[in-house]
Amino acid sequence: MSTLVYHESCLNPADATYSEIIEAGGGCFKLVKKGQTLRFIDLEGNQAVDTFFFNAVDVAERYSAQDTIREQTSIYLTTGTRLLSNLRRTMLTITADTCGRHDTLGGACAAESNMVRYALNTRFMHSCRDTFLLQMALSGYPVTKRDLTHNINFFMNVPVTQEGGLTFEDGVSEPGKYVEMQAEMDVLCLVSNCPQLNNPCNAYNPTPIQVIVWD
């Protein structure tokens, strides 16, 4: 595996203006204003945090995984990565990362994709897309399934082989690892703390995460 680069933050959680623990299977839909810094902490390790961003002023502008990886010619997200929109504008920039690598190829789990991937009888298991859809429906913002696309999976490790294979490896995260990003525009942050039990993305044991915001 390639070298992972770690970059610590100098921000002090005691100075944060917002802090929330999200249990596995839970989520949030939060406005993060331009200039604010957002941190996700993988409290117990190897926990996928499925995340999506909208421009808070015009939700038709949203995070674009393909634009983000192509413009930076890197499939992995880490310190320095600009999270680009479908209009190729920078929504947020990753400013610190003690995990070293995050995925944006694997998308979110859904009842339907679980049925395809594992077995038709997984239909009634909880999934990230259910959390996304509920959070959007309750948010009061004009966002629906139509606005939901290819997301980020913080703390998840999905390498591509040189032969073009996609592999789901054990996480490179550990308890207390975090990733931090500064908003370059007002964004709506949609989070699902992944409940997936059918693969090792959460080490078969989904656990809580913490979300912190600084002004």
Add this chain to the structure above:
Amino acid sequence: MSLLSETLPAGAMWSMRIPRHRSLVLTTRGAGANVSALFFNATQPLDRLNVPDTLKALHTAKIHQGHILMSDMGHAMVSVTEDSLGWHDPLAGHIDAEMVREKFGEHGYQQYRNRFYRNARDNFLIELGKHGLGLRDIVANVNFFSRVNVDADGRMSLAEGHAPAHASISLRTEMDLLVVLANCPHPLSPAGDYPSVPVQVEIFASEAPTGEDFCRNFRPECGRALALTERLFL
């Protein structure tokens, strides 16, 4: 005997509602083609191509024969029944007006008439607009005839000289589809001359995949996606 045969000139956009169980065949008429593509369920466009769901179901970062492009509702959209190349790109997205200007220069309609340089983003917006769809419906796309390599550090690069003339891919529609194509340069194309490669589009009659169908049996995930799609037609 094809039901339809049309040649897309370089830069062209194309969309069509295609019924279930037809074969859509794309063939390059020169070297260096790229066709950016989106797929929607014709009767419910919210049921649409989902690249991550497709890639993780198939454990792949490339598209080739045997694969099935899947929707975000777990449905099989098209099965790749034939493929002369073995690698089509699902990672790099599509080119927009600014990228075309930066790579190939100004080449506007006023001066160049219908040889002006088009881009996939605008083409998608125009074709989707004809069907009541728009920017919100532009999800991650695939690029036929292009190959993007990823090295051990995750760096992406476009393979040069990947698609020769007469390369082809055959896609069997597994539901009634809206197919949107843009015969535009790959977004990682090097600067220089705007690639000018016509691509032929043909539609043939096909048949429902049998139990022994190659794509259905390519992986168990393919069989389950087809089974879920068959539920749309109970």
